[in-house]
Amino acid sequence: MMIEPDGFLPVNLLTGFLGSGKTTLLKRILADAAFADTAVLINEFGEIGLDHDLVERVDGDMVLLRSGCVCCTVRGELATALKDLYSKRERGLLPPFRRVIIESTGLADPFPVLSTIKADPVLRHHFRAGNVITTVDAVNGLRQLDTYIESNRQAAIADRLVMTKTDLAADCDRQALEERLRILNPDAPLLMAADPDLDLSSLADMRGSVSPDSCLSQSGFYCEEPLQLVSAEGVPHQAAISSVSLRVDRPVDWTAFGLWLTMLLNRHGERVLRVKGILNLKGEERPVAVHGVQHLVHAPVHMDTWPSGDRTSRLVFILDGIDGAVVKRSFEAFTLARVPQTPSAASSLAMAAQ
Numbered sequence: 001m002m003i004e005p006d007g008f009l010p011v012n013l014l015t016g017f018l019g020s021g022k023t024t025l026l027k028r029i030l031a032d033a034a035f036a037d038t039a040v041l042i043n044e045f046g047e048i049g050l051d052h053d054l055v056e057r058v059d060g061d062m063v064l065l066r067s068g069c070v071c072c073t074v075r076g077e078l079a080t081a082l083k084d085l086y087s088k089r090e091r092g093l094l095p096p097f098r099r100v101i102i103e104s105t106g107l108a109d110p111f112p113v114l115s116t117i118k119a120d121p122v123l124r125h126h127f128r129a130g131n132v133i134t135t136v137d138a139v140n141g142l143r144q145l146d147t148y149i150e151s152n153r154q155a156a157i158a159d160r161l162v163m164t165k166t167d168l169a170a171d172c173d174r175q176a177l178e179e180r181l182r183i184l185n186p187d188a189p190l191l192m193a194a195d196p197d198l199d200l201s202s203l204a205d206m207r208g209s210v211s212p213d214s215c216l217s218q219s220g221f222y223c224e225e226p227l228q229l230v231s232a233e234g235v236p237h238q239a240a241i242s243s244v245s246l247r248v249d250r251p252v253d254w255t256a257f258g259l260w261l262t263m264l265l266n267r268h269g270e271r272v273l274r275v276k277g278i279l280n281l282k283g284e285e286r287p288v289a290v291h292g293v294q295h296l297v298h299a300p301v302h303m304d305t306w307p308s309g310d311r312t313s314r315l316v317f318i319l320d321g322i323d324g325a326v327v328k329r330s331f332e333a334f335t336l337a338r339v340p341q342t343p344s345a346a347s348s349l350a351m352a353a354q
């Protein structure tokens with residue numbers, strides 16, 4: 001396999017606010033033959049359900065896929081993960097991948113992520129900034145831009161903007177979001193995730209360059225100047241964001257759970273930035289993945305298998321200005337109750353979260 005003539009491997013950053021569809025897009029990318037020689041750094045393998053595609057586990061945090069991609073979980077420092085990746089490539093322990101894609105967490109400020117490469121004396125000899133690809137959710141995107149500075153930064157720095165969930169959004173919302181994105185970032189091509197002809201290989205920077213400085217990302221990633229952020233309602237505030245993880249050992253009743261979650265989001269959806277989890281449901285062999293973003297609850301998805309031997313139901317909430325302990329208490333009241341089957345029982349439990 002050809003190695004880039006200069007050895008500088010582009011590092012593309014896939015970013016976007018909580019629940020905006022990064023992992024969904026990454027799954028499409030991993031399935032595309034054009035990305036065969038890509039190394040992907042993600043937060044969790046489990047999230048993207050790699051089981052079918054797995055050829056080999058290189059070590060606990062690194063797997064090889066049938067497509068030729070290498071996938072690694074980032075635990076701890078990004079710089080360490082990249083160095084490890086490069087060193088394994090050099091020693092022939094991994095295929096000679098030609099580009100990297102990092103999926104960042106939804107609240108990540110994109111600047112420090114890639115400036116890591118510039119700052120690190122070892123990394124900057126092997127890697128350079130590729131494209132920043134930002135997913136923006138057509139349903140929640142405008143409100144997120146109004147409220148969260150991270151969302152503005154992610155959109156403003158993008159080399160490619162990908163609007164997701166247009167199938168769920170009203171035309172006027174989509175248009176308003178499009179206009180806002182044009183103001184924030186007039187140069188980046190705005191692509192639609194729902195477009196069946198979306199050319200995935202046009203998203204990432206696929207090839208190495210002659211030198212890192214001759215091919216800065218379009219957003220001027222290395223620029224030290226603070227970004228000019230534009231928002232219809234002024235500069236968004238820095239939120240009081242926290243997360244809470246919930247676990248339950250015994251199988252969960254779907255109807256009761258659905259009621260509890262619906263009540264919670266009806267009441268507090270604005271401040272529930274993200275909920276995601278995997279549930280062991282009564283009467284179901286396979287796990288069910290649940291996703292919610294503010295008021296929007298996505299259709300639950302039956303996963304093929306459990307990602308590991310752990311069959312505990314797990315949920316993570318990312319909250320803005322709600323006490324996680326209160327959500328936890330409410331959830332525990334729900335799971336400890338003798339399966340509330342009626343709306344009134346579930347609603348009284350959901351009210352406990354107020």
Ligand SMILES: Nc1nc2c(ncn2[C@@H]2O[C@H](COP(=O)(O)OP(=O)(O)OP(=O)(O)O)[C@@H](O)[C@H]2O)c(=O)[nH]1
Pocket residue numbers: 016017018019020021022023024025105106164165166167168193194274276290291298299
């Ligand atoms: N209908 C619809 N659902 C989508 C689309 N893109 C993503 N989703 C759903 O949105 C939910 C969140 O998607 P993810 O890909 O997990 O979002 P994410 O940005 O990786 O989430 P975090 O990493 O938690 O920030 C899932 O239920 C997806 O199936 C889309 O274009 N249309």
